[in-house]
Amino acid sequence: MLEIRDLYKVFNAGTVNEKMALSGLNLTLEDSDFVTVIGGNGAGKSTMLNMISGVFPSDAGKILLDDIDITNMREHRRAKYLGRVFQDPMMGTAATMSIEENLAMAFRRTRRRGLAWGVKHDEKQRYREVVASLGLGLEDRMTTKVGLLSGGQRQAITLLMATLQKPKLLLLDEHTAALDPKTAAKVLELTETFIQKEKLTTLMITHNMKDALRLGNRIIMMHNGRIIFEAAGEEKEKLTVADLLKMFEKASGGEFANDRMLLT
Amino acid sequence: MTQFLSSLPGAVAQGIIWGIMAIGVFITFKILDIPDLTVDGSFSTGGAVLVTTVTAGLNVWAALLLAFAAGCAAGFVTGTFHTKFGIPAILAGILTQLALYSINLRILGGLANMPLSYRNFSLLLSLSDIPRALIVGGLFAVVVIALLYWFFGTEVGHALRATGCNQMMARANGVNTNITKMAGIVISNGIVALAGALLAQYQGFTDINMGRGAIVIGLAAVIIGEVLFSRIFHNFALRLLSAVIGGVVYYCVITLVLRLGLNANDLKLLTALVVAVFLGIPYWQRQFTGGKVKIDPSAQGGDANA
Ligand SMILES: Nc1ncnc2c1ncn2[C@@H]1O[C@H](COP(=O)(O)OP(=O)(O)O)[C@@H](O)[C@H]1O
Ligand SMILES: [Mg+2]
Numbered sequence: 001m002l003e004i005r006d007l008y009k010v011f012n013a014g015t016v017n018e019k020m021a022l023s024g025l026n027l028t029l030e031d032s033d034f035v036t037v038i039g040g041n042g043a044g045k046s047t048m049l050n051m052i053s054g055v056f057p058s059d060a061g062k063i064l065l066d067d068i069d070i071t072n073m074r075e076h077r078r079a080k081y082l083g084r085v086f087q088d089p090m091m092g093t094a095a096t097m098s099i100e101e102n103l104a105m106a107f108r109r110t111r112r113r114g115l116a117w118g119v120k121h122d123e124k125q126r127y128r129e130v131v132a133s134l135g136l137g138l139e140d141r142m143t144t145k146v147g148l149l150s151g152g153q154r155q156a157i158t159l160l161m162a163t164l165q166k167p168k169l170l171l172l173d174e175h176t177a178a179l180d181p182k183t184a185a186k187v188l189e190l191t192e193t194f195i196q197k198e199k200l201t202t203l204m205i206t207h208n209m210k211d212a213l214r215l216g217n218r219i220i221m222m223h224n225g226r227i228i229f230e231a232a233g234e235e236k237e238k239l240t241v242a243d244l245l246k247m248f249e250k251a252s253g254g255e256f257a258n259d260r261m262l263l264t
Numbered sequence: 265m266t267q268f269l270s271s272l273p274g275a276v277a278q279g280i281i282w283g284i285m286a287i288g289v290f291i292t293f294k295i296l297d298i299p300d301l302t303v304d305g306s307f308s309t310g311g312a313v314l315v316t317t318v319t320a321g322l323n324v325w326a327a328l329l330l331a332f333a334a335g336c337a338a339g340f341v342t343g344t345f346h347t348k349f350g351i352p353a354i355l356a357g358i359l360t361q362l363a364l365y366s367i368n369l370r371i372l373g374g375l376a377n378m379p380l381s382y383r384n385f386s387l388l389l390s391l392s393d394i395p396r397a398l399i400v401g402g403l404f405a406v407v408v409i410a411l412l413y414w415f416f417g418t419e420v421g422h423a424l425r426a427t428g429c430n431q432m433m434a435r436a437n438g439v440n441t442n443i444t445k446m447a448g449i450v451i452s453n454g455i456v457a458l459a460g461a462l463l464a465q466y467q468g469f470t471d472i473n474m475g476r477g478a479i480v481i482g483l484a485a486v487i488i489g490e491v492l493f494s495r496i497f498h499n500f501a502l503r504l505l506s507a508v509i510g511g512v513v514y515y516c517v518i519t520l521v522l523r524l525g526l527n528a529n530d531l532k533l534l535t536a537l538v539v540a541v542f543l544g545i546p547y548w549q550r551q552f553t554g555g556k557v558k559i560d561p562s563a564q565g566g567d568a569n570a
Contacts, residue, residue, distance in 0.1 A: 053436070074440070075435045075436075076434075076435045076438050076439055076440045076441070077438075079435060079436055079437060079438040080438050082436075084436045086432070090430075091430065091432050091433065092433055092436070093430070093433060094425065094426045094429040094430045094433050094434070095429055095430065096425065096428075096429045097422070097425060097426060097429065101422060101425075104422065105422060105423070105426055105433075105434075105437045105439075106437055108419055108437070108438065109436075109437045109438040110438065111438075113419035113420050113422075113423050113438075113439075114418070114419055114420065115415075115418045115419070115420060116418060116419055117417060117418060117419070118417055118418055118419050118421060118422035119422075161437070
């Protein structure tokens with residue numbers, strides 16, 4: 001279970017560029033909740049995920065994960081609880097390491113590293129099997145450097161890495177936005193499969209409103225560093241893209257929904 | 265020409281020693297993607313520690329170990345400046361390098377240089393016996409490469425490689441990148457100091473300025489090795505070996521141009537220019553090809569095969 005209480009984040013405090021990216025964010029996720037997150041550019045969606053994963057320290061508020069207070073825990077320490085996939089397909093993997101070495105890094109996310117082999121022999125077969133389950137034919141390229149793969153392939157590997165050790169929380173930040181439509185659909189399909197199979201508690205940011213409505217059991221809309229609307233279960237099922245757009249306009253004071261949201 | 269040929273074995277021996285130093289540079293520059301300038305100081309530290317301790321009666325192996333440890337300590341200081349003080353890596357290295365000048369002088373008891381004759385002490389190698397120097401230098405290179413090959417295959421070694429390639433990914437997978445950077449800089453400078461200790465024995469003295477420009481020579485060796493072998497050497501051990509061979513080629517070329525009449529005083533100028541050009545080549549290639557060419561994985565930072 002994830003609990004975010006009154007979370008604040010101000011960037012560049014005290015300068016002309018001061019920006020309150022999160023202003024009193026409250027959010028609770030029950031186990032195996034799959035929450036889609038929408039909102040305009042600069043709404044604070046990525047900042048929310050970055051605060052959960054510890055990329056930046058928060059200015060006020062608390063973040064609890066299964067009752068563990070992770071608010072001030074170092075990024076690499078809380079990594080053992082979290083699976084993360086980034087918008088940029090390059091970010092989630094180490095380009096100069098092979099597919100199996102990347103997976104082995106992810107496998108050791110939850111443990112202390114020592115002077116044992118970085119990839120043990122019996123792991124290799126296991127990784128081959130999980131990579132085969134992606135259905136991308138990568139299982140025959142286990143020793144290929146990840147940098148030689150396409151963006152979609154890398155994102156699929158990142159997804160695999162994020163879920164190789166079941167995370168308490170899976171964080172997806174527009175992880176299909178940088179891919180071409182066909183690849184994006186494939187990666188999204190894989191995402192669904194993983195989440196369903198392992199009943200993963202998930203926060204998924206997307207700019208695609210149809211996806212946001214189709215996937216998950218809850219939806220939240222953010223604006224100015226806060227959640228301005230949320231719906232779950234049946235209420236969510238009934239929502240349409242038009243409803244979301246209307247809501248967005250109302251919340252932002254009649255201001256027009258930005259192009260990116262209209263387009264999708 | 266015959267003069268050049270007769271000086272070749274000595275150049276090779278010296279090249280091997282500088283090649284071992286280049287392995288240290290390889291770790292920071294290629295694997296961690298951190299240009300560490302500490303090495304100019306820690307190379308001299310290695311020489312200073314070896315000469316003073318052997319002169320004081322210490323066994324040469326113990327002295328080598330001490331030299332290695334002193335280099336590690338220097339790396340630890342740079343690593344602390346970088347990860348705990350938030351100082352950019354280059355500046356952190358420069359600070360340590362400067363501090364080491366004073367420290368090295370202290371180690372040498374205030375002297376700028378100090379002799380160490382093979383006649384009075386039992387040393388591992390000396391330019392008076394070049395075949396032996398070649399064998400000993402070669403053995404050291406092989407052992408260092410073997411140990412690093414093992415280390416970078418371990419869990420911690422993988423964490424280090426991931427850090428150099430993509431810090432975000434490393435942290436997302438539970439790696440404390442401050443510790444891995446520290447470890448890399450420490451090991452690198454330990455090896456550099458070890459090479460300094462070998463060179464002091466080889467040349468029969470140590471000098472406070474022995475390490476001046478070591479970083480550039482190390483880069484030259486790494487780059488030469490890469491230019492010559494990157495198409496055929498993909499295995500990590502072979503890539504370390506290519507840095508050593510790069511050092512050897514560098515010294516042979518230097519010996520040649522000196523024989524051809526280059527003023528020895530202009531040597532560092534020439535080296536710096538050559539290294540600058542070679543560092544520029546990948547950048548120019550990117551400029552010319554624009555965005556048209558397929559994505560080069562090594563452009564992500566770190567290095568494609570590290
Ligand atoms: N590292 C940062 N430094 C300064 N400002 C930032 C940083 N990250 C985000 N911001 C600012 O915080 C606001 C929220 O950004 P972000 O969370 O990325 O929005 P979203 O992901 O919803 O588009 C934006 O105004 C953005 O410019
Ligand atoms: Mg964002």
